[in-house]
Amino acid sequence: MKTMSDTTYDALPYEDLAFFHTHPANLAAVAMLCGLRAPPIERCSVLELGCGAGFNLIAMSESLPGARLVGIDFSCRQIEAGRELAVRAGAANVDLRAGDVAALDESLGRFDYVIAHGLLSWVSPDVRSAIFGACKRHLEPGGIVYLSYNTYPGWHLRGLLFDALRFHAAFEGTPLERVRRARAALEQMIDDLPEPDVEYARLLRSEIEALRDDQDAYVFHEFLEADNHPLHFAEFAVQAAQAGLRYVAEARFGTSAIAQRGDMRRRLEAVSPDLLRQEQYHDLLRNRYFRQSLLCHADLPPNGSPPHAALDGLTVLARVEPLPAEADGVRPFRLRDGSVVRLDNALLIAILDRLARAWPQPLGAGALADAVAADLAGIAMPPGASAGAAVREGVLVGYGWGWWQLLARAPAAALVPGERPRALALARLVARDASSVTNLLHSPVDLDAMQRSVILRLDGIATIDEIALALGIPRDAVAATVQSLAAAWLLADG
Numbered sequence: 001m002k003t004m005s006d007t008t009y010d011a012l013p014y015e016d017l018a019f020f021h022t023h024p025a026n027l028a029a030v031a032m033l034c035g036l037r038a039p040p041i042e043r044c045s046v047l048e049l050g051c052g053a054g055f056n057l058i059a060m061s062e063s064l065p066g067a068r069l070v071g072i073d074f075s076c077r078q079i080e081a082g083r084e085l086a087v088r089a090g091a092a093n094v095d096l097r098a099g100d101v102a103a104l105d106e107s108l109g110r111f112d113y114v115i116a117h118g119l120l121s122w123v124s125p126d127v128r129s130a131i132f133g134a135c136k137r138h139l140e141p142g143g144i145v146y147l148s149y150n151t152y153p154g155w156h157l158r159g160l161l162f163d164a165l166r167f168h169a170a171f172e173g174t175p176l177e178r179v180r181r182a183r184a185a186l187e188q189m190i191d192d193l194p195e196p197d198v199e200y201a202r203l204l205r206s207e208i209e210a211l212r213d214d215q216d217a218y219v220f221h222e223f224l225e226a227d228n229h230p231l232h233f234a235e236f237a238v239q240a241a242q243a244g245l246r247y248v249a250e251a252r253f254g255t256s257a258i259a260q261r262g263d264m265r266r267r268l269e270a271v272s273p274d275l276l277r278q279e280q281y282h283d284l285l286r287n288r289y290f291r292q293s294l295l296c297h298a299d300l301p302p303n304g305s306p307p308h309a310a311l312d313g314l315t316v317l318a319r320v321e322p323l324p325a326e327a328d329g330v331r332p333f334r335l336r337d338g339s340v341v342r343l344d345n346a347l348l349i350a351i352l353d354r355l356a357r358a359w360p361q362p363l364g365a366g367a368l369a370d371a372v373a374a375d376l377a378g379i380a381m382p383p384g385a386s387a388g389a390a391v392r393e394g395v396l397v398g399y400g401w402g403w404w405q406l407l408a409r410a411p412a413a414a415l416v417p418g419e420r421p422r423a424l425a426l427a428r429l430v431a432r433d434a435s436s437v438t439n440l441l442h443s444p445v446d447l448d449a450m451q452r453s454v455i456l457r458l459d460g461i462a463t464i465d466e467i468a469l470a471l472g473i474p475r476d477a478v479a480a481t482v483q484s485l486a487a488a489w490l491l492a493d494g
């Protein structure tokens with residue numbers, strides 16, 4: 001029988017990652033856009049189910065120092081590793097506990113935010129029901145639940161890989177041995193395909209090729225675990241309702257049916273006035289395979305108030321870089337993921353120009369909209385729209401496309417470094433062994449070699465001069481590097 005100390009997650013733990021979309025600053029923003037009064041995040045309580053080694057909560061701790069962050073996981077090895085990391089990172093508000101999420105009792109109390117990333121569809125159907133029950137039981141009356149899960153129809157296609165991996169490595173060996181055996185066998189499968197140009201061969205080959213970059217732990221837990229039960233959105237919504245919870249929207253708001261604009265909005269409404277059916281239809285249209293859905297207590301009023309009203313209470317952040325203008329007034333901008341958008345829409349250009357000038361400073365969405373509306377004075381607006389309303393709509397559209405983030409509140413950070421800068425404790429620990437660290441916006445930042453050597457010394461005691469001397473680097477180079485770390489939201493305030 002499996003015990004709490006010999007799970008496959010003990011044998012092959014997950015990579016330490018923070019997930020932006022689980023952060024209360026994002027959850028509250030989405031809830032507010034859906035007309036809910038989300039719990040204020042400064043002193044909120046968060047319960048993470050299936051938290052692994054708790055890295056997500058430990059990283060959250062620096063942006064939410066006044067919060068209470070509790071994590072539960074079955075894997076003792078991961079919980080022990082997480083507790084040790086929390087102590088080293090000074091994350092005193094993180095409480096990690098070994099336990100079964102299907103056996104929680106009332107004494108755990110209620111939380112403003114209950115989150116479970118990578119849990120719901122990776123457990124047995126019984127445990128899944130227990131997770132919905134736990135979300136209901138441990139949620140404060142105005143609280144928000146975040147649950148991610150594999151979904152159909154996308155998982156029908158991913159099932160090709162699922163079947164092939166399990167055929168080759170369903171049993172014998174340690175998790176790592178099984179992943180290695182399966183990887184080798186899949187490469188052989190590409191060569192063995194009898195009709196390499198038929199649709200099936202093309203699909204399987206592209207899935208196998210995409211798997212090459214994935215971590216061993218991901219491959220094992222995603223495809224070779226005993227339990228992996230993707231579910232249709234409709235089934236998710238029914239189970240949530242049975243537990244007394246109601247669907248709100250997606251944590252990646254732009255992927256929600258209610259966030260769709262224009263033609264897609266009309267197509268969804270033509271299928272049904274019911275939001276839940278619209279969501280399911282949207283998945284069918286997009287071949288969706290993963291969801292990050294938010295829930296609230298079923299007795300809260302349904303989504304209703306127009307997003308524009310809620311927008312003004314939110315903060316906008318966008319790391320965008322304007323590139324030289326092209327012919328015919330086309331303006332290219334490089335977005336935070338490195339992609340480039342080329343725009344000829346005056347309204348979107350004006351928003352991006354304002355955001356680019358502000359970065360790394362956050363801007364209130366209402367203030368941004370009013371400033372852009374003033375910038376656009378004299379430019380024709382869509383018929384019947386005021387400049388303010390048109391710009392707010394533009395802010396929502398860009399948000400839906402993932403061009404910028406909306407937060408309920410920006411964390412405190414030193415965006416202009418002082419003479420004795422202090423980097424985030426967790427980032428300093430992680431930078432000893434890795435180049436990817438998590439910033440105060442709960443997002444990954446890739447450090448170059450110079451940033452890595454400097455961040456290790458930013459303890460709030462050493463001055464920039466002392467660091468330059470110790471590293472044998474010119475002071476200006478160190479100062480510029482510290483500035484780049486500040487702009488990446490990696491320096492603590494005060």
Ligand SMILES: C[S@@+](CC[C@H](N)C(=O)[O-])C[C@H]1O[C@@H](n2cnc3c(N)ncnc32)[C@H](O)[C@@H]1O
Nearest residue numbers: 009014050051052073074075099100101117118
């Ligand atoms: C796919 S991992 C996700 C870990 C982490 N949330 C992440 O996304 O990186 C699933 C986690 O759920 C934990 N888990 C699975 N069943 C559980 C249960 N019944 N009670 C508590 N934890 C459980 C596993 O130990 C594992 O750490």
